Amino acid sequence: MKSQARDSLRRCFEDCKSLVREKNCAPIMVRLAWHECGNYDRYEGDGGSVGSIRFEKELDHAANAGLGSALELLAPLKERYADVSHADLIQMASAASIEVSGGPKIPMRYGRVDAASDEAVPPEGRLPDGEAPFHQADGPCPGEVSEDASAAAHLRRVFSRMGFDDRDVVALSGAHTIGRAYKERSGLPSKDATKYTDQGPGRPGGMSWTKSWLTFDNSYFKVLVDASQGKEDEDLFRMSTDAVLLEDEGFSPHCHEFARDQEAFFVAYAAAHAKLSELGAHFVPPEGIRL
Ligand code: HEM
Incomplete structure (x- = not known):
């Protein structure tokens, strides 16, 4: 069972690399995967790598502008590899993008389980701002408002x-x-x-x-x-x-x-990319699958 899943994941990874080379889409794939994970909150225990960015409710968050096009590029692969979860495919395309662009091999695990509905979408506003005003009601503890606006x-x-x-x-x-x-x-x-x-x-x-x-x-x-x-x-x-x-x-x-x-x-x-890709993820099997 696990070897069948690994075989499918390996073929999917090769197809991700071909897609990225053909469409020159490495950057948007990396951004898609980061935005899927970057809303993880370890205090609340929600957000992260659960495939929830595929839901309109999350894709419509202002920080995600333009990411619908990345999901469209991945749609044929999702159809071809129905057994690969959305969450895995999104993270796989990002890891493949780093490799295709000349970056390091990311020590990835697969087997992420998708959230079933958009109830898993966390509140908007958790991704970082690039310019001031920087939102200050963002922790570290829930409900805490920081006095430092830098x-x-x-x-x-x-x-x-x-x-x-x-x-x-x-x-x-x-x-x-x-x-x-x-x-x-x-x-x-x-x-x-x-x-x-x-x-x-x-x-x-x-x-x-x-x-x-x-x-x-x-x-x-x-x-x-x-x-x-x-x-x-x-x-x-x-x-x-x-x-x-x-x-x-x-x-x-x-x-x-x-x-x-x-x-x-x-x-x-x-190391940091691999950790980011696993935030909030539930793996089946629990130890994940390495390619
Ligand atoms: C440190 C805080 C960060 C801020 C404030 C930030 C902000 C942004 C902004 C404003 C853009 C431009 C979006 C656009 O106009 O299309 C962008 C693009 C991008 N970000 Fe970040 N980002 C951050 C961290 C990250 C991280 C951690 C990653 C991945 C590990 C990442 C990967 C990317 C990539 C690859 C793009 C280019 C997307 C493209 O060319 O379509 N960013 N980021």
């Missing part, structure tokens, strides 16, 4: 609610080494397109954090260090929550280390 405190509140520390926050933020932000989605970038994005590949436009925004490497951290040394590139995007990784004394040693040492980034990223 980007650093916001990141710590949001990520400690999921069980992550400073190094994890910096490593996970490194996922912005791929992808772009769009005016019509988050509304945050100052430009509709840049010299790095106006020709695609894929859909043209948006602002990327790095020049080669389909390559997963440590250039996100190098760009942050360069900008802090006056070598700013106006065609690259940076939010307050990106810049603070170099400014805050708890985050900045990790940021400098990852800018110097890509291997250290890959090791930290792979």
Whole structure:
């Protein structure tokens, strides 16, 4: 039984890689999987990797703008592999995307059980804001309103609610080494397109954090260090929550280390990504299935 499931998961993983190569859709797959997990609350015990982002109620949350297109791209695979859960498929497509983009192999487990209905959708507003005003009614304890309105405190509140520390926050933020932000989605970038994005590949436009925004490497951290040394590139995007990784004394040693040492980034990223992918998940079998 388990070997049959593993065989199906392995074939599905290969098809995810082909889809990502064909459609140049690695960034949106990684964002989809992160938003599915990033609403996990370890105090409330809800949210996380349960497939609930497939429900309109969650997809309609403002932070999820644009993610419907990623689910549409995955729909034929879900049909082909009916025995693979939505939650597994979403996480698998993200892990495959990191690999296809040149990043580390993520030590994934599969066997996540899907939430049956949209009753599993947690309250809106748990994902991080990129710019002020940073919501302050976000923990760490339920109902607690913080007095600190800074980007650093916001990141710590949001990520400690999921069980992550400073190094994890910096490593996970490194996922912005791929992808772009769009005016019509988050509304945050100052430009509709840049010299790095106006020709695609894929859909043209948006602002990327790095020049080669389909390559997963440590250039996100190098760009942050360069900008802090006056070598700013106006065609690259940076939010307050990106810049603070170099400014805050708890985050900045990790940021400098990852800018110097890509291997250290890959090791930290792979572990944090795998942990993120399992938040709130119920596995059958309980130990999960490794490919
Ligand atoms: C640290 C706090 C974070 C904030 C404030 C943040 C915010 C954002 C915003 C505003 C966008 C642009 C959305 C758009 O306009 O389409 C974005 C894109 C993206 N985010 Fe994050 N993010 C954070 C952490 C993460 C994490 C932890 C991951 C994955 C592990 C991630 C992966 C991505 C990717 C890959 C994109 C590009 C999507 C695309 O090109 O379509 N982000 N993020």
